[in-house]
Amino acid sequence: MSPVLDIAGLVKTFGGLTATDHVSLTVDTGEIHALIGPNGAGKSTLINQICGEIIPNAGQIHLAGRDVTRLPPAGRVALGLGRTFQITSLLDDMTVRENLGLAIQAREGGNFRIFDRAAKRNEVWDEADSVLAGSALSARAGVKVADLAHGEKKQLELLMALSQRPRVLLLDEPMAGLGHVESQQMIEALNAARGECAMLLVEHDMEAVFALADRISVLVYGRIIAAGTAEEIRANPAVREAYLGEEDA
Amino acid sequence: MKRDNLVLLAVLILLALVPFAAEFTGQSSWTKLVGQALIYGMAAASLNFILGYGGMVSFGHAAFFGIGGYVVGILYHHFDAGTAFLGIIPGTDQMLVTLPAAVLVAGLAAALVGALSLRTGGVQFIMITLAFAQMFFFLFISLKTYGGEDGIMVRRTNALPGLNMKDKATLYWVVLAFAAAYYLFLRRLVRSSFGQIIAGIRQNERRMAAMGISTLRYKLYAFILSGMGAGLAGALMVNFLRFASPDMMHWTRSGELMVMVILGGVGTLAGPFIGAGALFTLETTLARYTEHWMLPVGILLLVVVLTSKGGLMALIAKLKGGAK
Numbered sequence: 001m002s003p004v005l006d007i008a009g010l011v012k013t014f015g016g017l018t019a020t021d022h023v024s025l026t027v028d029t030g031e032i033h034a035l036i037g038p039n040g041a042g043k044s045t046l047i048n049q050i051c052g053e054i055i056p057n058a059g060q061i062h063l064a065g066r067d068v069t070r071l072p073p074a075g076r077v078a079l080g081l082g083r084t085f086q087i088t089s090l091l092d093d094m095t096v097r098e099n100l101g102l103a104i105q106a107r108e109g110g111n112f113r114i115f116d117r118a119a120k121r122n123e124v125w126d127e128a129d130s131v132l133a134g135s136a137l138s139a140r141a142g143v144k145v146a147d148l149a150h151g152e153k154k155q156l157e158l159l160m161a162l163s164q165r166p167r168v169l170l171l172d173e174p175m176a177g178l179g180h181v182e183s184q185q186m187i188e189a190l191n192a193a194r195g196e197c198a199m200l201l202v203e204h205d206m207e208a209v210f211a212l213a214d215r216i217s218v219l220v221y222g223r224i225i226a227a228g229t230a231e232e233i234r235a236n237p238a239v240r241e242a243y244l245g246e247e248d249a
Numbered sequence: 250m251k252r253d254n255l256v257l258l259a260v261l262i263l264l265a266l267v268p269f270a271a272e273f274t275g276q277s278s279w280t281k282l283v284g285q286a287l288i289y290g291m292a293a294a295s296l297n298f299i300l301g302y303g304g305m306v307s308f309g310h311a312a313f314f315g316i317g318g319y320v321v322g323i324l325y326h327h328f329d330a331g332t333a334f335l336g337i338i339p340g341t342d343q344m345l346v347t348l349p350a351a352v353l354v355a356g357l358a359a360a361l362v363g364a365l366s367l368r369t370g371g372v373q374f375i376m377i378t379l380a381f382a383q384m385f386f387f388l389f390i391s392l393k394t395y396g397g398e399d400g401i402m403v404r405r406t407n408a409l410p411g412l413n414m415k416d417k418a419t420l421y422w423v424v425l426a427f428a429a430a431y432y433l434f435l436r437r438l439v440r441s442s443f444g445q446i447i448a449g450i451r452q453n454e455r456r457m458a459a460m461g462i463s464t465l466r467y468k469l470y471a472f473i474l475s476g477m478g479a480g481l482a483g484a485l486m487v488n489f490l491r492f493a494s495p496d497m498m499h500w501t502r503s504g505e506l507m508v509m510v511i512l513g514g515v516g517t518l519a520g521p522f523i524g525a526g527a528l529f530t531l532e533t534t535l536a537r538y539t540e541h542w543m544l545p546v547g548i549l550l551l552v553v554v555l556t557s558k559g560g561l562m563a564l565i566a567k568l569k570g571g572a573k
């Protein structure tokens with residue numbers, strides 16, 4: 001079976017800096033592929049190229065078999081790409097429920113209608129309510145996003161991304177800034193979503209990476225220096241030196 | 250909800266009584282003043298849809314107001330002279346034709362400006378919309394056939410079947426009907442699926458794109474809708490004052506529309522109308538005493554903006570809260 005996301009020979013330079021240096025990787029259907037690497041390695045830059053916010057200098061991105069290298073972000077979402085942001089990015093003036101509802105409305109379409117009532121699209125709000133009811137945010141539906149705690153925002157980001165029903169979900173450090181309990185909740189939530197979509201998981205929290213990842217790729221200075229299963233990565237001397245070593249010290 | 254509609258109805262009834270009050274008190278200028286304020290309110294409300302709800306700070310909105318007005322003026326000019334626009338389109342003085350034509354042409358102009366400016370943001374967007382408005386301003390000044398700097402006199406208000414449009418009160422009520430209809434239209438618009446997407450784009454365009462929304466297309470559509478509203482207001486103004494001139498699209502006019510929005514309350518439905526009423530009343534009253542009316546108006550604007558985030562609408566809400 002062909003991979004749902006296939007990146008080949010991607011290059012991106014910022015002035016003299018090569019942030020993405022001939023990166024190739026694949027994400028298979030149903031797989032969680034973790035991407036680890038030190039700060040500034042180019043992980044977010046890679047995610048943003050896959051999403052279409054940044055156009056690479058060279059290389060191709062295939063999504064579900066289609067070349068999307070030059071497709072605008074919205075077109076990629078339509079083909080089944082979802083994402084979360086490293087720095088949470090939500091609709092701050094709206095409530096939790098309204099954020100989720102708008103995400104569902106965006107997926108459902110009919111968004112050029114100017115004479116309907118958004119608040120009366122029952123299929124949208126029923127779905128939002130049932131998703132919220134089964135989540136850690138069930139008691140927070142009416143709270144404005146600006147008033148949420150950091151961990152709650154991270155959870156809402158995940159719920160909104162999943163509500164797009166993506167084939168592949170790009171997660172840019174979903175555990176960043178979470179406490180231990182919150183991290184455990186997030187790991188559980190991601191594990192539960194495993195059947196719904198494939199994931200490319202960018203994460204510094206090695207406990208989470210080892211708990212979730214089927215495969216791990218290591219990015220250093222824009223380049224993939226190693227790829228393999230958790231055991232292989234743990235045993236790899238180059239990785240220990242470049243990355244894991246930092247944590248042992 | 251219910252209460253909102255009651256307040257709206259009460260305000261409409263009061264506004265409908267203005268011509269009687271004017272006659273009763275002998276202040277015949279009231280009808281004209283309130284009528285103009287209502288039309289400016291429509292133009293400001295149309296701007297508020299992109300500025301307040303959509304976060305697009307357009308500084309060239311008067312262009313569409315003026316273009317709508319000129320459509321009425323130019324069609325009347327050819328009707329009067331028995332000629333045809335560009336030799337093809339015959340003139341007319343029928344409001345049922347001129348208003349839709351004005352809305353359409355203003356919408357086309359907005360499509361052009363929007364398509365060329367919406368890719369930018371921030372100060373750049375402000376400057377580009379301003380530049381386009383100035384281009385239209387100078388274009389109409391250069392059209393000597395249509396009066397150049399002097400503009401076009403429209404000797405008789407457009408005809409509407411069954412109504413005596415020569416009657417000042419009738420004309421005022423027609424304007425009021427359009428203003429009320431436009432208000433109700435905007436209320437539906439901001440609550441629609443499209444309106445919610447636009448509100449989302451204002452708060453976080455990147456997030457909306459990540460949800461699969463082609464934000465540029467939505468912004469363009471909003472910009473066109475807004476330009477059409479301004480065109481309708483301009484067409485009504487030319488009918489009301491029987492005069493179309495390049496001044497309608499001068500950059501200070503765009504600035505005034507913005508002031509009305511900010512003064513009344515950005516991103517509120519009634520705010521632009523209240524702002525238009527307040528600014529217009531102030532201007533005309535102060536202009537009687539001094540030609541430097543801009544200064545007190547500017548000070549007032551500062552006070553309102555600094556003391557109540559959200560303009561007069563927020564102030565009213567605060568007072569209501571205090572009264573309870």
Ligand SMILES: Nc1ncnc2c1ncn2[C@@H]1O[C@H](COP(=O)(O)OP(=O)(O)OP(=O)(O)O)[C@@H](O)[C@H]1O
Nearest residue numbers: 014017019037038039040041042043044045046086
């Ligand atoms: N728009 C940009 N212009 C110039 N340089 C950039 C730009 N975006 C990123 N960079 C640089 O590219 C490199 C990779 O940045 P990136 O944000 O992708 O790293 P990261 O792996 O996500 O790091 P972190 O773990 O801190 O999130 C950094 O050196 C960064 O300074």
Ligand SMILES: [Mg+2]
Nearest residue numbers: 043044045086
């Ligand atoms: Mg990053």
